[in-house]
Amino acid sequence: MKENNAPYLDPSVPLRDRVEDLLFRMTDRELVGQLVQYAGPGVSFLRGTGKAAGDEVDLGDNVPHYRDLNPRTFIAAIENGEIGSFLSVYDEGEADALQSIAARSRLGIPLLIGVDAIHGHGMYRPGATVFPTPLGLAATFDPDQAEIVARITAREMRATGAHWTFSPNVDVVLDPRWGRTGETFGEDPYLVGEFGRAMVRGYAGDGGEESVLSCAKHFVGGGDPDNGINFAPLDASERTLEETFYPPYRAVIEEGCPTVMAAHNDVNGIPCHAHPGLLTDLLKGTWKFEGFVVSDWTDIFRLHTVHRIAESIPAACVQSVLAGMDMHMHGPGFFEPVLAAVETGVIPRERLTDAVRRILLQKFRLGLFDRDDAGSRLEADRRGGVGCAAHRDAALEAAAASIVLLKNEGNLLPVSRDVGTVLVAGPNAANLSILGDWSVPQEDAVSLLDAVRAKLGDERVISVPTNGVRSITDEQIDETVRIAKTVDVAILAIGDCSLRFDRDNRSCGENADRARLDLIGRQLELVRAVHATGVRVVVVLINGRPIAEPWIAEHIPAIIEAWEGGSQGGRAIAEVLFGDRNPGGRLPVTVPRSVGHIRQHYRVKPASHYRTYVDDPAAPLYEFGYGLSYTRFQYADLRVAPILGPDEDLRVVFRLTNVGDRDGEEVALLFVSDVIAEVTLPEKTLAGFKRLTLKAGQTREVEMTIARDRLAYLDRALRRRVEPGEFRLSIGVPEVLAANFRVS
Numbered sequence: 001m002k003e004n005n006a007p008y009l010d011p012s013v014p015l016r017d018r019v020e021d022l023l024f025r026m027t028d029r030e031l032v033g034q035l036v037q038y039a040g041p042g043v044s045f046l047r048g049t050g051k052a053a054g055d056e057v058d059l060g061d062n063v064p065h066y067r068d069l070n071p072r073t074f075i076a077a078i079e080n081g082e083i084g085s086f087l088s089v090y091d092e093g094e095a096d097a098l099q100s101i102a103a104r105s106r107l108g109i110p111l112l113i114g115v116d117a118i119h120g121h122g123m124y125r126p127g128a129t130v131f132p133t134p135l136g137l138a139a140t141f142d143p144d145q146a147e148i149v150a151r152i153t154a155r156e157m158r159a160t161g162a163h164w165t166f167s168p169n170v171d172v173v174l175d176p177r178w179g180r181t182g183e184t185f186g187e188d189p190y191l192v193g194e195f196g197r198a199m200v201r202g203y204a205g206d207g208g209e210e211s212v213l214s215c216a217k218h219f220v221g222g223g224d225p226d227n228g229i230n231f232a233p234l235d236a237s238e239r240t241l242e243e244t245f246y247p248p249y250r251a252v253i254e255e256g257c258p259t260v261m262a263a264h265n266d267v268n269g270i271p272c273h274a275h276p277g278l279l280t281d282l283l284k285g286t287w288k289f290e291g292f293v294v295s296d297w298t299d300i301f302r303l304h305t306v307h308r309i310a311e312s313i314p315a316a317c318v319q320s321v322l323a324g325m326d327m328h329m330h331g332p333g334f335f336e337p338v339l340a341a342v343e344t345g346v347i348p349r350e351r352l353t354d355a356v357r358r359i360l361l362q363k364f365r366l367g368l369f370d371r372d373d374a375g376s377r378l379e380a381d382r383r384g385g386v387g388c389a390a391h392r393d394a395a396l397e398a399a400a401a402s403i404v405l406l407k408n409e410g411n412l413l414p415v416s417r418d419v420g421t422v423l424v425a426g427p428n429a430a431n432l433s434i435l436g437d438w439s440v441p442q443e444d445a446v447s448l449l450d451a452v453r454a455k456l457g458d459e460r461v462i463s464v465p466t467n468g469v470r471s472i473t474d475e476q477i478d479e480t481v482r483i484a485k486t487v488d489v490a491i492l493a494i495g496d497c498s499l500r501f502d503r504d505n506r507s508c509g510e511n512a513d514r515a516r517l518d519l520i521g522r523q524l525e526l527v528r529a530v531h532a533t534g535v536r537v538v539v540v541l542i543n544g545r546p547i548a549e550p551w552i553a554e555h556i557p558a559i560i561e562a563w564e565g566g567s568q569g570g571r572a573i574a575e576v577l578f579g580d581r582n583p584g585g586r587l588p589v590t591v592p593r594s595v596g597h598i599r600q601h602y603r604v605k606p607a608s609h610y611r612t613y614v615d616d617p618a619a620p621l622y623e624f625g626y627g628l629s630y631t632r633f634q635y636a637d638l639r640v641a642p643i644l645g646p647d648e649d650l651r652v653v654f655r656l657t658n659v660g661d662r663d664g665e666e667v668a669l670l671f672v673s674d675v676i677a678e679v680t681l682p683e684k685t686l687a688g689f690k691r692l693t694l695k696a697g698q699t700r701e702v703e704m705t706i707a708r709d710r711l712a713y714l715d716r717a718l719r720r721r722v723e724p725g726e727f728r729l730s731i732g733v734p735e736v737l738a739a740n741f742r743v744s
């Protein structure tokens, strides 16, 4: 029975002693129960009750159907301590109901409740603040933005009974056909790691009532699946794993990220869900990860059904736990075989207690044994509550900072507020695409059309209702052209649709991979037809992955990359279009000219373009790090010490002047390259970045420090080292200044 004076219930007992005391009291069934996660009953039993996230609940891959499970059996499992965690719990009502059942269990171990709060808590929660999707956050090149986003998300989660978010996704994307590109921080391992760290810090906060667990996913290599298809294998050398895919994980674990989710894919033939080398040796051994590993959505079963490395589902469960998996996402089918394997000694008891120890440690750290979620709710309410004005303001700031100006011929932008009439049209002008994946429809989402109308007044803004990105009709193109002939400026919002509830138009997002990288459907046709009228056209891209459309890059005078800016995204774009804000974002991914240019990323080696194609230029449409401003910045007087002594970091000093007539923000991008090395190396590697604000005419002396380790590379024996010799430091995309220095 639960003894009220048991040490594990006493907050004054040291944390680890509490964990050990509880472990000692647990039966095998209770121990295995901690490894089991189920989907919330609203998702798994109440299908079709209107609580569902669009029609996803009936149709989607993300929907569990515990068809054969009787709700009474399910409740009994919680009461018996045979379920330790839930995911996809709708709201605080459901969370409280589940927790009160768990409180009746013999030891009263609280449930850990996880949600996919990927860019805000909008996945199950109408009214939550929806921030830009992570690719947009990365485009800010300002990790502080990401930290704020994570902080607010944590607060809104705790206010609804959730403790754990399956974020950040620190996959490095090398193949943008992958629909989940927008869910990541892009192609550069260092940038991904820095944003991952910021999110981990934000989710953790000060560790109090508003803290949630983060989860680094998907370990490892999901961002470069075969042919760009989610779940497909990764075939990568040890060098590539070390240089590209591992660094962000190392970074977030160093930052204290408490959970890791295994990847769907196999790595060099071994599925991540049954990979002792990755889960046990590397993660928990070499990297000393103290947290726990959770499986991805029923992926343990897929070791049998898809990867076919286990002869049955029970065998798959055993293989996975033996490899180092600590928690099963989700549902029936796991508990019994794992229990049986423990009882027969196939799974050593130490492996089981190790997994449970890791999980309990996090439950204790979150304070779940010591307070209920009421405190978190009060705290969130004190600050304004879920989706409050202050949170929305932060979402607007992040969305505005994420916008990248790709082209501005003849200073067409910003559009003067005195402009006569404007057309705001295109498939993404008035819909919810701006929310991105992992959100339910949000009533407070501001579309571009809403925002431009609010700015200019209804009379001067004309629109043409248009279907989504995949289903534009002849009539809609004709009508858009007809209106375009009558206005002063045409603003066309095009791109992708990542909304999981808009099945017909979905072109991006989880399990929405593409074989091409151009605009889907008839969007290019629409843009060309409007351009042919002779009106000045501004293209606004609302999308979750690079879009390769050379015709647009060449012919359209003004192009804005707005990503999926979240519920305040439309407002942010309008503020940039009409000059209330000066765009300062940069591309966190290379935009290739076509799908045939994959895998193109900025860390290519010199030999990558020693030769070229016969049928198309090899250069990207836009480089990683590219982005313009309404003002101009000038760099001067770059100084680095000519010789870097042993153990020294690199100090870089330069002068930056805003030489235009508007205040603005500039992202200083520093790259390094080792001039001669014993293996072939990328031409340049991002070594540091800083987003700086300068008033018109202002000059700043900027100092940045590059950690010595940023100069290191893996030698032929795969040892990481900084090689003495000549290095090159460069600033800017395109490069504006460079200096050489020596490492002694």
Ligand code: BGC
Pocket: 062, 087, 116, 166, 217, 296, 297
């Ligand atoms: C995704 C994960 C996600 C999980 C839970 C899976 O399909 O790959 O990233 O956290 O579902 O919804």
